[in-house]
Amino acid sequence: MKILFKRLSSFCLGLMAMLAWAGAGVAAPIDDLIAGAKKEGVIDFYGPSTLGPEGAQALAAGFNKKYGLNIKLNFNPSGNMTRDTAKIVGMSASGQPPEWDIMVVTDAHHGSLWLRKLHKPFDYASAGVNKNRIEYDTSTISVANQFALPTYNSKLVAAKDVPKKWEDLLDPKWKGKLGAINSTHHFGRLAAGPWGEEKTLDFVKKLSAQKPLLTRAGEMAQRLIIGEVLVSATLQDSQLHESQKSGAPLAFAEEVSPVISPEYHVGVLKNAPHPNVGHLFVIFMASPEVQEIWKKHTGHSSAYVPGTDAYKFAQGKQVVYMKQDQAAKVDKISRQIGKILGFN
Numbered sequence: 001m002k003i004l005f006k007r008l009s010s011f012c013l014g015l016m017a018m019l020a021w022a023g024a025g026v027a028a029p030i031d032d033l034i035a036g037a038k039k040e041g042v043i044d045f046y047g048p049s050t051l052g053p054e055g056a057q058a059l060a061a062g063f064n065k066k067y068g069l070n071i072k073l074n075f076n077p078s079g080n081m082t083r084d085t086a087k088i089v090g091m092s093a094s095g096q097p098p099e100w101d102i103m104v105v106t107d108a109h110h111g112s113l114w115l116r117k118l119h120k121p122f123d124y125a126s127a128g129v130n131k132n133r134i135e136y137d138t139s140t141i142s143v144a145n146q147f148a149l150p151t152y153n154s155k156l157v158a159a160k161d162v163p164k165k166w167e168d169l170l171d172p173k174w175k176g177k178l179g180a181i182n183s184t185h186h187f188g189r190l191a192a193g194p195w196g197e198e199k200t201l202d203f204v205k206k207l208s209a210q211k212p213l214l215t216r217a218g219e220m221a222q223r224l225i226i227g228e229v230l231v232s233a234t235l236q237d238s239q240l241h242e243s244q245k246s247g248a249p250l251a252f253a254e255e256v257s258p259v260i261s262p263e264y265h266v267g268v269l270k271n272a273p274h275p276n277v278g279h280l281f282v283i284f285m286a287s288p289e290v291q292e293i294w295k296k297h298t299g300h301s302s303a304y305v306p307g308t309d310a311y312k313f314a315q316g317k318q319v320v321y322m323k324q325d326q327a328a329k330v331d332k333i334s335r336q337i338g339k340i341l342g343f344n
Helices: 001-038 049-067 080-093 108-115 166-170 185-192 196-208 215-227 237-246 273-283 287-297 307-315 323-341
Strands: 040-048 070-077 102-106 140-144 147-152 178-181 213-215 231-236 251-253 263-268
Touching: 001 049, 001 070, 001 323, 040 049, 040 273, 049 070, 049 102, 049 237, 049 287, 080 102, 080 108, 102 108, 102 273, 108 140, 108 185, 108 215, 108 323, 140 273, 140 287, 140 307, 147 166, 147 237, 166 196, 166 307, 178 215, 185 196, 185 323, 196 323, 213 215, 215 231, 215 237, 215 251, 237 251, 263 273
Parallel strands: 040 070, 040 102, 178 213, 178 231
Antiparallel strands: 102 263, 140 263, 147 231, 147 251
16 A cells, blocks of 8 residues: 555656646746847847837837836838848848848748748747747748738729629720739739639739739829729738728728738748847737737738637638748749739
């Protein structure tokens, strides 16, 4: 009986030790990152311009409060995500470290970085991040979803003329009145997903024959508002959120399907000067309080979080999301599409 009691006691002690070790295993990554972050003291944050300095500082305040830190956040607003992603690729090729620690850009842009091994991965799941939001071999996490559809000037386009399907953009009546933005990965997603490469490239060639005005998303929104173009082949809801604040007449062609959903992802760049703050900030970006901040300042939320606006919008719709096994195709096709349309 004494031997049995000793064995049971040993087993219980061993089990308690294992549970304690497992608990420490979850806490340790955070504790280590906090200690490292205190030494680094700063983070260089690249994110969408729609977030704005006020939104960036709200993130910094929430981050510092959550972890008991006093980290200075330097906000670098995006001017052109495609250009700036290429800049990181070019700097790495020449042996230079990146200008930023973390980048919040679309999953397609992070796909380009991932294919070139330009992230610093981390075991985010061990820090409590939902595995459904981790992508690119633990290099990034999903923050929020955009949605992209044909967009039109609701004052100048009659209801009967609003596109009902993607192919309606090829109607000769839109020739010279159509726009296309440099986010060619929108169509790249259709190629890697429901449309396939052949159908997508055929569509883009016919779209190019419409002689669309080519520009970036922010400028396209302005061209739509002043009536220089009537319809943009795609536009993110980022621009619609901004226009709604001013009462500008921009609207989605909501009957068009499928809906394209670029995701804002965040990840730490390879050779980032402040990797501890970077990884800790990525973990923070998966927290519920960030959804509130992001929604307030950008209008976006995550389609993976029940109850959010993005989650509700996606219900009942065919939505095209992108996963890492599609990254190579989206990267390749997007560059082809850029050449066809005349961006390259």
